[in-house]
Amino acid sequence: MINIIKIGEIPNKLLRDLMPRLLKRYEKFVEGCQVGTPLELPVAAYDPHRMQYRADIVLERVLHTARGEGKVLALTDVDLYVPRLNFVFGQAQCPGTVALVSLRRLDPAFYGEPSDYELLLKRATKEAVHELGHTFGLNHCSALGCVMTFSNSIFEVDEKKAKFCERCLNKLHARRP
Numbered sequence: 001m002i003n004i005i006k007i008g009e010i011p012n013k014l015l016r017d018l019m020p021r022l023l024k025r026y027e028k029f030v031e032g033c034q035v036g037t038p039l040e041l042p043v044a045a046y047d048p049h050r051m052q053y054r055a056d057i058v059l060e061r062v063l064h065t066a067r068g069e070g071k072v073l074a075l076t077d078v079d080l081y082v083p084r085l086n087f088v089f090g091q092a093q094c095p096g097t098v099a100l101v102s103l104r105r106l107d108p109a110f111y112g113e114p115s116d117y118e119l120l121l122k123r124a125t126k127e128a129v130h131e132l133g134h135t136f137g138l139n140h141c142s143a144l145g146c147v148m149t150f151s152n153s154i155f156e157v158d159e160k161k162a163k164f165c166e167r168c169l170n171k172l173h174a175r176r177p
């Protein structure tokens with residue numbers, strides 16, 4: 001099961017639209033997808049100087065409070081970072097159960113562009129499939145267009161596809177219990 005939980009203001013429509021898109025990639029590996037109880041942002045994760053939240057601290061909170069079997073995908077609207085990086089689109093255990101994605105820098109509005117729901121959904125799908133891939137033990141991949149490619153910028157997010165390359169897909173199948 002993939003449990004999607006909100007941390008902050010995330011439109012319900014986005015959650016609903018995300019579910020079939022995640023299942024398209026993971027239906028062979030999970031029984032389904034559902035929306036779980038929302039979580040509060042941990043105050044300790046906030047850095048007032050950077051005005052960002054520490055992704056690893058938020059992830060830790062998700063790990064300790066999220067209920068339910070299977071994978072947990074937490075979606076947040078706040079900007080995330082980890083030490084030595086200006087920002088991250090998300091973070092996950094590799095392997096493990098919890099994944100975290102921030103929509104902040106996936107939103108065209110962040111770059112001063114007109115809002116574009118379809119583009120936001122597309123980007124959110126890629127990053128969610130990517131972070132969940134880590135929970136299944138997949139590492140970063142260098143195959144052109146593979147969803148497990150590491151994205152350092154929004155251009156790189158837009159360049160890749162929402163699907164796994166042949167090699168990553170084979171790895172996923174090999175890990176199937």
Ligand SMILES: [Zn+2]
Pocket residue numbers: 130131134140150
């Ligand atoms: Zn990654």
Ligand SMILES: [Zn+2]
Pocket residue numbers: 141142143146147148149164165166167168169
């Ligand atoms: Zn790959």
